[in-house]
Amino acid sequence: MNLTEFSFGYKVRNALNENLDGLSASTIERLASAHHLALSHKKNTSPLRRLAIGKMLAGHAGSLLDGQSPWMRRVAVAIPMIVLVFGLVGIYQSERQQRISETADIDAAVLADELPLTAYLDQGFNAYLAKRAD
Numbered sequence: 001m002n003l004t005e006f007s008f009g010y011k012v013r014n015a016l017n018e019n020l021d022g023l024s025a026s027t028i029e030r031l032a033s034a035h036h037l038a039l040s041h042k043k044n045t046s047p048l049r050r051l052a053i054g055k056m057l058a059g060h061a062g063s064l065l066d067g068q069s070p071w072m073r074r075v076a077v078a079i080p081m082i083v084l085v086f087g088l089v090g091i092y093q094s095e096r097q098q099r100i101s102e103t104a105d106i107d108a109a110v111l112a113d114e115l116p117l118t119a120y121l122d123q124g125f126n127a128y129l130a131k132r133a134d
Contacts, residue, residue: 106132 016023016031023031106129119125 102132 110129
């Protein structure tokens with residue numbers, strides 16, 4: 001239904017409600033039978049049902065856990081948090097291992113080269129090593 005059909009329906013309803021006392025008994029019975037006929041022809045997929053399903057599908061997961069026990073709801077909330085913590089710890093460990101590996105490569109390269117002792121005393125060389133370690 002579009003906006004003009006809704007506004008027409010509201011206008012008819014308001015006009016009937018204003019003159020309800022002046023209607024005859026036969027008119028009231030015809031309106032009641034028309035009302036019952038309209039309800040029997042009503043579609044099962046009304047917008048109200050779509051809204052209720054849409055709310056559930058849009059992430060309203062609380063209705064899915066309503067019949068569950070309280071500890072089950074707590075577990076359902078705790079599991080994503082635990083997965084997140086383990087994921088962050090894994091990322092931290094991976095980055096840490098990569099940094100250790102890079103530092104070990106630099107140390108191995110320095111130890112494998114035949115550098116004079118004066119190279120280790122040079123401030124520029126120490127700055128180069130510090131820059132490569134970061």
